[in-house]
Amino acid sequence: MGHKILVVDDDPNVVDYLTTLFEDHGYQTCHAPDAQTGLEMARREKPDLITLDLEMPGEWGPRFYRKMSQDPEIKNTPVIVISGMSGNEYAIGKAVATLTKPFDREQLLKIVRDTLM
């Protein structure tokens, strides 16, 4: 059974893109439109990797990451930041990678592969 990836992004079109892309490459996916739902889903689904948008309605990505880090059950889940903000590489220092929208598809897949090896 493939790894499971959680996509947290408020833009349904981006969610659609990422989940399709991951599923096409043999991963399972789940997704959440905001930080709060994302946390709940992470706790329930225990994904192997999370892609995280930074700018979302309600709580932003960095807050999601802080809360996630405080939960022992999910705190070690690797996170890839995918956001439209420039200079976002410093937003979440411990992220395994930080990509800027529009991102390179092959680059993202490579990072995912390397992380989940």
Place this chain on the structure above:
Amino acid sequence: MTVTLLIIDSDTSLAEALATYLARQQFAVDIAGCEADAAGLFERHAHKIVLADPIFAGRVKGVALLRRFKADQPLTQLIVFTAEELLAPFMEQLGSDALGFLSKPVNSLALDHMLRQAREWISLKSKLYRYTARLDDLYTAQVSYQQLFDEVPCYISVQDRRFRITAANRLFKKDFGTQVGAFCYEVYKHRSTQCPNCPVADTFKDGKSHQTEEIVTSRSGRQYNVLTWTAPIRDERGNITQVMEMSTNITQIRKLQDHLVSLGLMLGSMSHGVKGMLTALDGGIYQLETGLKRQDPDRIQHAFGQIRQMTDRIRKMVLEILYYAKSRELQYREVDAHRLARTVVATVYPVAERQRVSLKTDIDPALGMCEADANWLQAALVNFLENAVEACIHDQSQSDHEVWFQARPDGPDRICFEVIDNGMGMDRETQEKMFTLFFSSKGSKGTGLGMFIANHVITQHGGSIRVTSSPGQGSRFLILLPRHRPDKLPASELPMHEVPPRNPEPDQLHIDPPAGPLGSPNCAHGDDSP
């Protein structure tokens, strides 16, 4: 002071004796024994005093000569001395042209007295002449200064210590009224008390020139940005009695600056949205590619829908940016309003259907023609309708949503469009900011341009928009459009800011035309662009 004096007498020895006597009294004396000599000498020296016996060789010849002297040199003082019995006729003939008349033989006391008088006259008259000449110069100077004062392309006012205007130039009077004695703050800013940081007050305090930038309101309600300098006006003892204030209208420059600043702001604030769209477009292309590879019609269909949606959004955003970046002139044409309204509905219908919002229309077939830029008017109306659909989507309180679009003639000269929705409605703040540049109630999904441009297009057409709304109750937009293009105002006459209504009815705002050429934000609602 040596005074020149000419003695005219055919009795040469008497003349010489008098000359000796007068030379001792510091006169520079010439003697003429005949008419020709007298004329020649006078022409050369223009003597200040002429002492003359008009009888030459027993004949009266001197009167005409003396008159001529007086006419040539009005300052010259004439003293006639002659035989006592001839005095009366000479007095009659010369009258006030002569200073005085003495009888021969000349009494020295009387002569001295008269010469003293002559000297005094001369000095008085020459002073008077100097003053008159100076007055003339002053008058000329005053006229030219007044002309300068009036023609300077700035607002100039002179104010006393209470900030009452005691003088103003023509441009000031034209834009701010002619009342003398009115308070500066009243005239410039429609205030009832002194403005804070008044440069005039500072100048009264320290006697120096001060500079500020102000926004003033003309009597027609237009707002101008002005750069103001002050200068003290002092009396002869050096006390500051008044202050002159000169204000240059820099509205055009500020407008341009605002435009550039907001353009920069816009590009910055939109980059996030643009990146999202590009990513989504990538997603669509990926699905199309893989869909074709796998021969998966569902995926192709899905990808196609997504790509179309993204290209629509990007197209719309680019058009908005273009519209904003370049304030374009409207291309007026005769437009069939009924057809235009139907096109608007056809554009919005699929959007409403997709979102399960029922779109009801009532378009009067007798809507007639109007003069408009069809492209922009259509875009503006689509914006209002899409905005209404959006307001419905965001309303979670109920599920039955509808948007009602009505178009009908409003009298012979206007067309009325009405857009009503039963969506989320707007609070007062949202209503006020709704047409403001970059105000969006849709977070990163809106550019903050749509309603701003829609409002601008309507006001540019000479139309007006009335908004009625309250939270949870839906909104109503009443758009009134004249059938004929408004008379164009020159760019400089366009106001910088709309003056907010003094006492707007609660929950209702009325935006009147005209707005600046993308000048500045007026009032009020979210924005469009999904």
